[in-house]
Amino acid sequence: MKTAADQQLVKRINRSLLLRLVRKQAGLSRAQLASEAGLTKSTVSALVRELVLEGWLAETPSTQGRGMGRPSTPLHLNTSSRAVVGVDVAVDQLRAVVVALDGTLLWSTHIPLKDTDPDWVCQEVARLVVLAQSQAELSSMHLTGVGVGLPGPVDESTGRVRFAPNLGWRDVDVLLKLRRALAQLGIVNVPVHVQNEADAAALSETEFAPGNADENLVFVVCDVGVGAGIVLNDRLFTGAHGMAGEIGHSVLHLDGPLCSCGRRGCAEAFFGARALQGVADLSLAGRCLGLVLQNLWTSFDPSVIVLGGASCITHHDLVQQAQETLQAYARSAGVAPPRVRQARYGRLASAVGAASLVLHHYLRPLQHTRQDGAAQTRALAATAGY
Numbered sequence: 001m002k003t004a005a006d007q008q009l010v011k012r013i014n015r016s017l018l019l020r021l022v023r024k025q026a027g028l029s030r031a032q033l034a035s036e037a038g039l040t041k042s043t044v045s046a047l048v049r050e051l052v053l054e055g056w057l058a059e060t061p062s063t064q065g066r067g068m069g070r071p072s073t074p075l076h077l078n079t080s081s082r083a084v085v086g087v088d089v090a091v092d093q094l095r096a097v098v099v100a101l102d103g104t105l106l107w108s109t110h111i112p113l114k115d116t117d118p119d120w121v122c123q124e125v126a127r128l129v130v131l132a133q134s135q136a137e138l139s140s141m142h143l144t145g146v147g148v149g150l151p152g153p154v155d156e157s158t159g160r161v162r163f164a165p166n167l168g169w170r171d172v173d174v175l176l177k178l179r180r181a182l183a184q185l186g187i188v189n190v191p192v193h194v195q196n197e198a199d200a201a202a203l204s205e206t207e208f209a210p211g212n213a214d215e216n217l218v219f220v221v222c223d224v225g226v227g228a229g230i231v232l233n234d235r236l237f238t239g240a241h242g243m244a245g246e247i248g249h250s251v252l253h254l255d256g257p258l259c260s261c262g263r264r265g266c267a268e269a270f271f272g273a274r275a276l277q278g279v280a281d282l283s284l285a286g287r288c289l290g291l292v293l294q295n296l297w298t299s300f301d302p303s304v305i306v307l308g309g310a311s312c313i314t315h316h317d318l319v320q321q322a323q324e325t326l327q328a329y330a331r332s333a334g335v336a337p338p339r340v341r342q343a344r345y346g347r348l349a350s351a352v353g354a355a356s357l358v359l360h361h362y363l364r365p366l367q368h369t370r371q372d373g374a375a376q377t378r379a380l381a382a383t384a385g386y
């Protein structure tokens, strides 16, 4: 027997399905949505009415079908009603953005990170969120959610940062601290999400991709820290403890240079920003980055590898050498390598990606709901019409 909670979950699943379909193909009508989603027209009409009223979807008056009965109305994401806010806690600064539902960047700012005390950082993040909210409200948009990217592995089930060596953090309950800091400034009842900065950056490429997103993508961040965000089958892959993609500490050379983590020969010790300082010839660093790309390719078989972070934006010779190295490995194996391209949002990739966390969670209720497994199973069965 279906419970009220099951029915609510089924409704959330259906709403997110419709939103994802419209996001993928703007201009769909209610009838086309019903066909694509496998739902009845009356169900789709009721859900679309809600989504339009709530500012998720908007209608475009159609001229098609004039004189041939009731015209169909194309639907698209409402880009002027809801805003998502992202904050990237980088090693030396905080970057904040306001983004529309389709990924249009509406506003951005950055301030220096003067202290790394977790409580202080969370209060600064909260202040930036209030500033971002006021910017959104100037355009009559309201805050739909907040995402924060952090330079360390994040345990998604608890919202704790396991360690962030470049901030000196270890096992910090950052989600709780953020919620408290936001509540003190009057921001309550707004979803708040935290994630590793590279994972967030990967989502900036998939959640806001025009048309069909790459379902298998690796985003490599090269900055003071080196990391990767991995999207597999349209889902973020973070591993058992949030540590998947910590490629900065994959060892490239036995007895190589000492790394900040205590190991020798880590990738970060070859092409982390500190290792690049004062180095005129980046060919070894570029070959090492290319080696990491080759290993990511054979490990995850992505359709595209995106390069981001300050080092990839600043050092063209580093990127070129890395690309040549990857191509050389591909020629040796006689296999075409994945596409490699630069980050769509440049230095703001992690901040925009943090904002996209709000959508990533909202549009995947089964993945992120805190309900128990049995309720999910019942809801799935109900969705399938059993």
Ligand SMILES: [Zn+2]
Binding pocket: 248, 249, 250, 259, 260, 261, 262, 263, 266, 267, 268
């Ligand atoms: Zn290391």
